[in-house]
Amino acid sequence: xxxxxxxxxxxxxxxxxxxxxxxxxxxxxxxxxxxxxxxxxxxxxxxxxxxxxxxxxxxxxxxxxxxxxxxxxxxxxxxxxxxxxxxxxxxxxxxxxxxxxxxxxxxxxxxxxxxxxxxxxxxxxxxxxxxxxxxxxxxxxxxxxxxxxxxxxxxxxxxxxxxxxxxxxxxxxxxxxxxxxxxxxxxxxxxxxxxxxxxxxxxxxxxxxxxxxxxxxxxxxxxxxxxxxxxxxxxxxxxxxxxxxxxxxxxxxxxxxxxxxxxxxxxxxxxxxxxxxxxxxxxxxxxxxxxxxxxxxxxxxxxxxxxxxxxxxxxxxxxxxxxxxxxxxxxxxxxxxxxxxxxxxxxxxxxxxxxxxxxxxxxxxxxxxxxxxxxxxxxxxxxxxxxxxxxxxxxxxxxxxxxxxxxxxxxxxxxxxxxxxxxxxxxxxxxxxxxxxxxxxxx
Amino acid sequence: xxxxxxxxxxxxxxxxxxxxxxxxxxxxxxxxxxxxxxxxxxxxxxxxxxxxxxxxxxxxxxxxxxxxxxxxxxxxxxxxxxxxxxxxxxxxxxxxxxxxxxxxxxxxxxxxxxxxxxxxxxxxxxxxxxxxxxxxxxxxxxxxxxxxxxxxxxxxxxxxxxxxxxxxxxxxxxxxxxxxxxxxxxxxxxxxxxxxxxxxxxxxxxxxxxxxxxxxxxxxxxxxxxxxxxxxxxxxxxxxxxxxxxxxxxxxxxxxxxxxxxxxxxxxxxxxxxxxxxxxxxxxxxxxxxxxxxxxxxxxxxxxxxxxxxxxxxxxxxxxxxxxxxxxxxxxxxxxxxxxxxxxxxxxxxxxxxxxxxxxxxxxxxxxxxxxxxxxxxxxxxxxxxxxxxxxxxxxxxxxxxxxxxxxxxxxxxxxxxxxxxxxxxxxxxxxxxxxxxxxxxx
Numbered sequence: 001x002x003x004x005x006x007x008x009x010x011x012x013x014x015x016x017x018x019x020x021x022x023x024x025x026x027x028x029x030x031x032x033x034x035x036x037x038x039x040x041x042x043x044x045x046x047x048x049x050x051x052x053x054x055x056x057x058x059x060x061x062x063x064x065x066x067x068x069x070x071x072x073x074x075x076x077x078x079x080x081x082x083x084x085x086x087x088x089x090x091x092x093x094x095x096x097x098x099x100x101x102x103x104x105x106x107x108x109x110x111x112x113x114x115x116x117x118x119x120x121x122x123x124x125x126x127x128x129x130x131x132x133x134x135x136x137x138x139x140x141x142x143x144x145x146x147x148x149x150x151x152x153x154x155x156x157x158x159x160x161x162x163x164x165x166x167x168x169x170x171x172x173x174x175x176x177x178x179x180x181x182x183x184x185x186x187x188x189x190x191x192x193x194x195x196x197x198x199x200x201x202x203x204x205x206x207x208x209x210x211x212x213x214x215x216x217x218x219x220x221x222x223x224x225x226x227x228x229x230x231x232x233x234x235x236x237x238x239x240x241x242x243x244x245x246x247x248x249x250x251x252x253x254x255x256x257x258x259x260x261x262x263x264x265x266x267x268x269x270x271x272x273x274x275x276x277x278x279x280x281x282x283x284x285x286x287x288x289x290x291x292x293x294x295x296x297x298x299x300x301x302x303x304x305x306x307x308x309x310x311x312x313x314x315x316x317x318x319x320x321x322x323x324x325x326x327x328x329x330x331x332x333x334x335x336x337x338x339x340x341x342x343x344x345x346x347x348x349x350x351x352x353x354x355x356x357x358x359x360x361x362x363x364x365x366x367x368x369x370x371x372x373x374x375x376x377x378x379x380x381x382x383x384x385x386x387x388x389x390x391x392x393x394x395x396x397x398x399x400x401x402x403x404x405x406x407x408x409x410x411x412x413x414x415x416x417x418x419x420x421x422x423x424x425x426x427x428x429x430x431x432x433x434x435x436x437x438x439x440x441x442x443x
Numbered sequence: 444x445x446x447x448x449x450x451x452x453x454x455x456x457x458x459x460x461x462x463x464x465x466x467x468x469x470x471x472x473x474x475x476x477x478x479x480x481x482x483x484x485x486x487x488x489x490x491x492x493x494x495x496x497x498x499x500x501x502x503x504x505x506x507x508x509x510x511x512x513x514x515x516x517x518x519x520x521x522x523x524x525x526x527x528x529x530x531x532x533x534x535x536x537x538x539x540x541x542x543x544x545x546x547x548x549x550x551x552x553x554x555x556x557x558x559x560x561x562x563x564x565x566x567x568x569x570x571x572x573x574x575x576x577x578x579x580x581x582x583x584x585x586x587x588x589x590x591x592x593x594x595x596x597x598x599x600x601x602x603x604x605x606x607x608x609x610x611x612x613x614x615x616x617x618x619x620x621x622x623x624x625x626x627x628x629x630x631x632x633x634x635x636x637x638x639x640x641x642x643x644x645x646x647x648x649x650x651x652x653x654x655x656x657x658x659x660x661x662x663x664x665x666x667x668x669x670x671x672x673x674x675x676x677x678x679x680x681x682x683x684x685x686x687x688x689x690x691x692x693x694x695x696x697x698x699x700x701x702x703x704x705x706x707x708x709x710x711x712x713x714x715x716x717x718x719x720x721x722x723x724x725x726x727x728x729x730x731x732x733x734x735x736x737x738x739x740x741x742x743x744x745x746x747x748x749x750x751x752x753x754x755x756x757x758x759x760x761x762x763x764x765x766x767x768x769x770x771x772x773x774x775x776x777x778x779x780x781x782x783x784x785x786x787x788x789x790x791x792x793x794x795x796x797x798x799x800x801x802x803x804x805x806x807x808x809x810x811x812x813x814x815x816x817x818x819x820x821x822x823x824x825x826x827x828x829x830x831x832x833x834x835x836x837x838x839x840x841x842x843x844x845x846x847x848x849x850x851x852x853x854x855x856x857x858x859x860x861x862x863x864x865x866x867x868x869x870x871x872x873x874x875x876x877x878x879x880x881x882x883x884x885x886x
Contacts, residue, residue, distance in 0.1 A: 053536045090560055093496045095567035102566070105574050106559035109552040116549035117533055123545070124538035131548050135578070136623060180579060 038070040039204040040162065044172065044194035047081030048211050049268045050114040060121035062209070062268065063167060067127055072162040074201060076172045076194040077118055079110025100145035104174075104184045107146075108134070111171035111190070119169050129167040132157055134174035134182070139193070141175035141183045148175055148183035150192070155200035162201070170197055188249025195252045199259035206261050208248060209268035214275030215240065215247055217440040218292040222428050225441035229290065230273070233280045233385050236290045237263075239417045243381040244295025253277065280385055288386035288393060289438040292431055295379045298328075299352040300409060300421060301345055303359065305369030308341040312366070316343060319362045325351045328379075329412040329421065340369075346410060346421055349375050377409060378427040381419040382434060394418045400437040406430055481513040482647040483605065487615065487637035490524030491654050492711045493557045503564035505652070505711065506610060510570055515605040517644060519615045519637040520561055522553025543588035547617075547627045550589075551577070554614035554633070562612050572610040575600055577617035578625065582636070584618035590629035591618055598643035605644070613640055631692025638695045642702035649704050651691060652711035657718030658683065658690055660883040661735040665871050668884035672733065673716070676723045676828050679733045680706075682860045686824040687738025696720065723828055731829035731836060732881040735874055738822045741771075742795040743852060743864060744788055746802065748812030751784040755809070759786060762805045768794045771822075772855040772864065783812075789853060789864055792818050820852060821870040824862040825877060837861045843880040849873055 049059045067073050087106050091098050115131035122129035137157055141148035158168030172190025177183040185192050198206035213228050220226040234257035241250040247265055256263050266274025306312055330345040347355055352375055359371050387393045397418055410421040422430055492502045510516050530549050534541050558574035565572035580600055584591035601611030615633025620626045628635050641649035656671050663669040677700035684693040690708055699706050709717025749755055773788040790798055795818055802814050830836045840861055853864040865873055
């Protein structure tokens with residue numbers, strides 16, 4: 001959930017804007033690649049795929065099989081699962097508030113271990129391989145430590161590896177800032193590294209290996225009848241990711257979309273085809289709704305008796321933005337007497353305490369009659385590019401929830417999604433009901 | 444135990460030679476340092492001093508107290524104790540023989556964690572601090588991965604930190620090779636980093652914080668009457684380290700001697716003065732013998748019925764040198780009939796199997812009648828610069844051992860030390876007897 005604070009709309013907007021001023025430069029390889037190989041593929045393996053020596057060796061076997069098919073392969077790896085959390089907890093144990101530059105030095109060590117071990121594992125299988133740290137490429141970022149943005153990505157070194165039939169193994173999640181210090185790209189940053197590497201290498205495909213088989217119409221742990229999607233559009237994937245689906249990091253989908261990187265989300269445990277994230281024109285028969293996402297990382301604040309006059313929204317949301325509180329959905333009640341109104345908005349649950357304290361500090365400047373907080377809420381979103389040409393999608397959602405007696409607290413829509421905030425206890429019921437209502441259930 | 448293979452003499456000779464062709468360049472700060480501070484001090488903390496968060500915080504407290512005395516402080520740290528062994532065991536689990544370049548990538552991650560955490564711990568005490576990785580200085584080394592030699596050490600960054608009253612925290616053990624890849628300096632390499640940093644910074648002192656109070660006349664775990672030395676000469680310390688005392692890495696002592704870095708070995712647990720390693724002329728009343736070292740990392744091979752003619756030593760020791768076997772002491776029996784002789788030599792116990800297999804392969808080329816191996820041996824050395832002006836030191840050693848019925852297997856001497864190889868079971872007896880015989884016992 002990186003990116004600056006934004007108001008109405010979705011978080012992806014802010015990230016999109018954040019990317020624009022310093023649009024990354026991609027050092028594309030100049031010449032047409034030698035086409036004696038099958039494909040040039042970037043493979044990303046997350047922390048569970050390198051969790052211990054056995055898993056690292058299984059990952060090496062998997063990479064070898066892709067190499068043996070005649071492909072040029074570059075690999076991006078995360079830290080061993082648990083390592084990043086351990087490192088974060090150490091930094092917190094030392095100091096609650098810490099220097100993000102030193103935090104990044106500590107965190108970036110995790111991928112350094114796994115790139116070296118994976119290179120050794122591949123070599124022991126007879127596959128030529130070498131590791132690359134972020135600063136060795138270099139992957140240049142801005143100076144926003146712990147959630148840095150990529151500004152310049154050079155893949156000349158890995159490209160030279162591939163050209164001599166060597167597997168290039170690149171550390172995910174890390175780069176080097178303007179002052180030569182280590183930076184990290186935020187949670188899920190290895191996905192971003194993989195997509196950026198695929199763009200820079202002009203790769204045919206970027207495969208994200210994970211512990212699920214692909215992208216599902218809904219979370220299969222909750223909706224038993226959820227189906228794996230063969231294809232999904234970038235726009236839908238972006239909404240799915242930013243509305244709570246954790247299978248891909250939002251910024252990486254955004255980058256894949258702008259750089260037209262063909263993504264595949266697939267299982268690291270089996271060899272079945274996963275879900276391809278592609279352009280809309282690649283999908284012939286588009287469903288109206290492709291998937292249903294949900295997020296528990298939500299909280300709601302209602303600000304009472306706010307003066308209903310111009311500039312009040314700025315006085316409420318300006319200070320929150322300055323405190324880096326991500327505000328998502330906003331509803332302003334109609335003013336009854338033209339004097340005061342209530343403003344309800346949603347935000348990251350993790351930011352709730354910070355937001356309340358900002359609102360308390362600014363109470364006289366804003367002029368409000370108190371803040372009501374609720375963190376027992378969940379956001380459910382139906383997503384599909386087919387909505388553009390089909391009416392009634394939102395209406396069906398409201399009817400379905402009404403039939404189950406589920407109260408809608410806040411509504412937010414975009415061109416290809418409808419999101420509602422509901423009470424948390426109804427989350428599973430709502431997901432299953434909507435999944436059936438839109439005809440998504442597996443037969 | 445780094446450095447190339449050598450014959451008669453001691454390992455330090457080889458390391459000394461290895462250093463010479465590419466004598467490191469030191470980027471000394473150009474101007475006379477601002478003398479408003481007390482002293483410029485480099486502090487080195489080993490793995491036990493950063494073993495967990497509590498120890499890191501205790502180390503930060505210690506550094507703060509040195510800063511509070513008005514000193515400029517640079518710190519070198521090792522990895523958390525146990526981390527390096529864990530990383531090594533992972534690389535071995537993957538492949539017995541491995542690419543040293545990737546091995547170095549994995550190993551260098553350990554110090555990256557501790558420099559960041561120590562910087563955070565100092566900051567949380569209100570002490571300004573920043574971390575430096577080897578490649579960020581840079582510390583340039585040759586390409587001998589896993590036991591690289593420093594070729595060029597720039598301390599401009601840390602010097603700028605010190606000048607603005609910031610603690611510079613430098614990762615021990617690591618550098619960057621000619622091709623831009625990470626290198627490590629071998630076991631004990633953080634000591635070397637600390638001494639090199641002290642030389643480059645023109646530091647007044649380099650304090651090596653460790654889990655003992657200083658350098659003792661003998662290992663106090665064996666010799667209860669061992670005394671802590673207030674001062675010891677570089678030459679003696681070098682012999683102590685290369686003859687088995689583990690308190691300081693041999694190469695770091697050598698570098699301190701050539702660069703005239705004033706070293707102190709002291710406890711990280713208390714504030715008492717440790718042992719200063721200094722020039723000979725700083726020690727007014729020199730004992731004949733300063734200390735007694737021992738090493739269990741020894742093995743002995745006797746090669747039977749070797750032809751006693753010119754060139755045979757080269758045929759024996761050439762192939763061993765090529766296999767990177769460190770040979771230490773050598774004895775050749777007098778040839779009885781001018782035809783054949785026996786050659787006995789000692790070597791690192793870890794190299795015994797490799798050496799025997801080389802000798803078996805080269806059996807016909809050398810022309811020997813079999814090799815007898817013995818790894819139940821220990822080397823005991825008495826060391827002191829006073830030997831130069833005092834006769835009878837070796838004789839007293841031989842008498843003392845003879846009185847206890849201890850058989851001497853091999854003898855080797857240098858200007859300031861006498862070493863004997865004896866059976867391992869006599870090690871403790873020999874050490875205590877010699878400690879008394881040279882008047883070293885505490886009263």
